[in-house]
Amino acid sequence: QQQVKQSPQSLIVQKGGISIINCAYENTAFDYFPWYQQFPGKGPALLIAIRPDVSEKKEGRFTISFNKSAKQFSLHIMDSQPGDSATYFCAARTTGNQFYFGTGTSLTVIP
């Protein structure tokens, strides 16, 4: 059973556009929600993270929106660039320090 559901599976965006990736969860024991970026042949790298007591967090062109009541969170990439083309994973951590990952979204930004 997938603890964190991620969509879409793939996304194509024009350069300068907004990329939006969504994740949903059911486990109310999750208390930390990171997003990771992975390039081919590399390990995932932490991009941005949020705790459930905050509804939004912004770092540069990357923003997490968090809706605790709906148990949903999303990553917005503003002014998307070709260099942002990668696979993005959302994740959630339990109070027991177990991390569960979404299935990933392959983002392609077209010049």
Next chain:
Amino acid sequence: DARVTQTPRHKVTEMGQEVTMRCQPILGHNTVFWYRQTMMQGLELLAYFRNRAPLDDSGMPKDRFSAEMPDATLATLKIQPSEPRDSAVYFCASGLSSLGRAYEQYFGPGTRLTVT
């Protein structure tokens, strides 16, 4: 430039052989995670150590997989005997746990395992 290192980067082996993957966490980090990544299942947590003690290995097939931390600078993941369904990329990640909570994880480059 502190980073997690993993060896080997690639491993091709025949079914039934023993496979050992090694990970050197970032110096000073006290938590180590092992993950397996496949196209079908995505990233799955196999095991989690804090201060070298195994805290959670519920994601690991116990009959053939084992994970250890002989010392603070080395974590190992062993598969014996290996099977074709074990073919995947295995990632090690390390982090610093404060007050019992692990936050940021730094992933290594992974070991791509192919079992024929």
